[in-house]
Amino acid sequence: MATTIKDIARIAGVSPSTVSRILSNKKTLSSGYAPETISKINQIAKDLNYRKNRSAIELVTKTSQVLGIILPASPTNFAQEIIAGIQKVASLHDIDVIIAYAGEDSELLQMQALKTISERSVRGILLLGITLSATNAQFLRASDIPYIFLSVAQPEPDLPFIASNDFDIGYQATNYLIMHGHREIAFVGADIPSCVGQLRLDGYRQALKDHQIAYRADYVIPGNWLYEDGIQAMNMLEKLPHLTAVVAGSDLVAAGVINRARQLHHHIPSDLSIIGIDGTALCDIIYPQLTSIQQSFYEMGVKGTEQLIRQANITSSYTPICTKKGGSVATRNKQNE
Amino acid sequence: MATTIKDIARIAGVSPSTVSRILSNKKTLSSGYAPETISKINQIAKDLNYRKNRSAIELVTKTSQVLGIILPASPTNFAQEIIAGIQKVASLHDIDVIIAYAGEDSELLQMQALKTISERSVRGILLLGITLSATNAQFLRASDIPYIFLSVAQPEPDLPFIASNDFDIGYQATNYLIMHGHREIAFVGADIPSCVGQLRLDGYRQALKDHQIAYRADYVIPGNWLYEDGIQAMNMLEKLPHLTAVVAGSDLVAAGVINRARQLHHHIPSDLSIIGIDGTALCDIIYPQLTSIQQSFYEMGVKGTEQLIRQANITSSYTPICTKKGGSVATRNKQNE
DNA sequence: TTGTAAGCGTTATCAG
């Protein structure tokens, strides 16, 4: 049987209210108590190994110091960075974090995760790297808990998000290669049906168009942002002799392309230039080091958490992207073509 | 104002207990209700957008379907794998997961995380990759919540754990290199003061001893399991001309050693052989692919979670390790020495 | 098959 406030009150010879006030340490109230009483209560609490009962507190106060995070079942390698940002801000405000995992594609698992989080009186919900089905989005709206999506821009205006501008990412990645003299550029490993994939592809196409480069459907090889997708993509790229550069959907995809290219005796970057997307720690670890469009993941976590904690009205915004230079892109002499 | 069971009861014209019984879906009880009543209640609940109040439920039932996880502030790259294992088992049992972050070295932050978790009526606590201070360990024992440490073996017998045998890891890594003809072997990047680091070093020394190889203190370069430690270590290894092989404390350290070695124009593995520890996905991604002593992280998560859920008495155990072969170790001709 | 009532541990309101 766990120790309660009543136990302490009985032993100390005071009322439960007194104990509650002292233990919950409200500045305005406990300041009035005799230091003697205060230390006595604290001592007994320690002796009896007293622990607050959060359920009781949350029930009566109807508030909590908890933030809910919903993650895709297989968190991407940058989820870590976003969570670090969340964690940083949360701990600054003495706020705890609950995590629930949602299957990306299973509507049922999504709902499960939403319920898990929304049934606990959380102060806000952060949805990382997922897109909800219409039904589930409706459920979320109806919960009257503040929420914000991170890293995936949402089309509906009442689903606020903090993310990179994926069109810009696609555009800049492609443009970077064009600026280095490439005109035969593949776009591989992205999950095209997804919002993110679609926008990046749009950016890729626009960059081509702006430089009078014809779009070729066989230069687009879809995937799921995975290392294996890079491997697969490279197998197909082999058959495209004019190709000189690749936009990879993620750093992982880029790593797959690079490694498979090496196995096929193509030299990176002299035979084939590659630019990644994400700018994760992986860029420095693989060889050659990867040039990548870097996203501000940590900042997404920070900004999202601050908004939720501040309780102000939540607004969508984009975080900056920048080009992180590695050694995977070579300048191409235009005469070569 | 959120909908409660009473609201539903009032509208349906039944008592709150009826609603409670139907909504909580106890097989034994709700089976007795008229199907009509049941569907009516469910319909109203849906219409009114009813959500259970977990605080109230946990307060009255004094149990919960939640598992607490405590993570080091900067989770290692394999934490993901362990969590995946935890998540897998937990979701199978309809159990939620709460995560709190503890600063590895700060006793205060550790305590903070312990409080966070133990104040919520969790069913059990999983401690990932951390070692508690004596005071904090005592706090944990006193909480009367079942707990288990994952991935770090604990010296005290009343702190159950599931981990790899770190002595064996150190021994096998070293032995693998010896079996490939190496006798001048460095041991780098490990956090020597830690339990894990100490045990692996012991294994390393024992392997040397078993093959009549003298231990050399200048062959041991401590670190913190990080990529940067590998870089640093390689800078120092440069000055040791007889060296032919390296045991890296982690895959990340190995990646650092390899990349720095390349910059210094040493060829891997012909000039220098390297074996990593952990066997993470990174092994396949870096070049050359890394030979590594692989740990069973996923299994640690699975086994730990099952133990906690089963509520049986928790016992320590070791998960298996195996050698994952890459291309970073070369066989050395013994005559060369 | 359903209803009544007590109580989980805490805080908040209001007296004293």
Place this chain on the structure above:
DNA sequence: CTGATAACGCTTACAA
């Protein structure tokens, strides 16, 4: 400055 007392939303004997 301190103490009753009532709530918070739910479950669960016990009654009917």
